[in-house]
Amino acid sequence: MDEYELELCPFCGNKAQVRYTGCGSGSHGYTSNILMRSKAGFVICLKCGCRTPIHNKVSRAINKWNMRADSGVTAQEWISVKDRLPKNNEIVIICTDKNFIYAGELIRDTWFLDNDSWTATVTHWMPLPQPPKGE
Ligand SMILES: [Zn+2]
Numbered sequence: 001m002d003e004y005e006l007e008l009c010p011f012c013g014n015k016a017q018v019r020y021t022g023c024g025s026g027s028h029g030y031t032s033n034i035l036m037r038s039k040a041g042f043v044i045c046l047k048c049g050c051r052t053p054i055h056n057k058v059s060r061a062i063n064k065w066n067m068r069a070d071s072g073v074t075a076q077e078w079i080s081v082k083d084r085l086p087k088n089n090e091i092v093i094i095c096t097d098k099n100f101i102y103a104g105e106l107i108r109d110t111w112f113l114d115n116d117s118w119t120a121t122v123t124h125w126m127p128l129p130q131p132p133k134g135e
Contacts, residue, residue: 004018006062006065007065009048009050011050012048015047016044016045016065017043017044018041018043018058019042020040020041021040021041021042041058041061042058042061052064052065077126078125078126080124081124081125085106085125086106086125088105088106088107088108089105090105090106091128092105092106092126092128094111094124094125095122096123097120097122103128104118
């Protein structure tokens with residue numbers, strides 16, 4: 001029963017749930033949906049626990065949650081170089097076998113850091129995040 005149409009968690013892709021504050025768990029079935037929506041609450045991911053702040057109106061928390069999922073803010077997952085390599089000359093975030101993280105690029109099977117070729121063993125990479133929006 002999901003009357004809120006919550007987007008999936010932007011971080012782990014799992015289901016999220018509305019939680020109410022100041023509302024006993026036993027009263028959920030008793031209170032009408034309209035009344036419930038006017039209560040304070042937040043949205044929380046059931047798996048990774050990321051959540052919105054508490055809003056006086058749960059509908060605002062729901063809007064926030066769904067907006068965030070739609071705004072292109074998604075979890076950055078490491079991609080194994082065994083699975084996929086970045087495009088040539090695409091600057092990406094890379095992680096070495098020693099768990100050091102850099103930004104670098106792959107040019108014809110060689111990793112480059114600041115235009116210098118580089119011999120560390122890169123195990124994972126991910127696209128660069130988007131720059132901040134606006135001023
Ligand atoms: Zn999550």
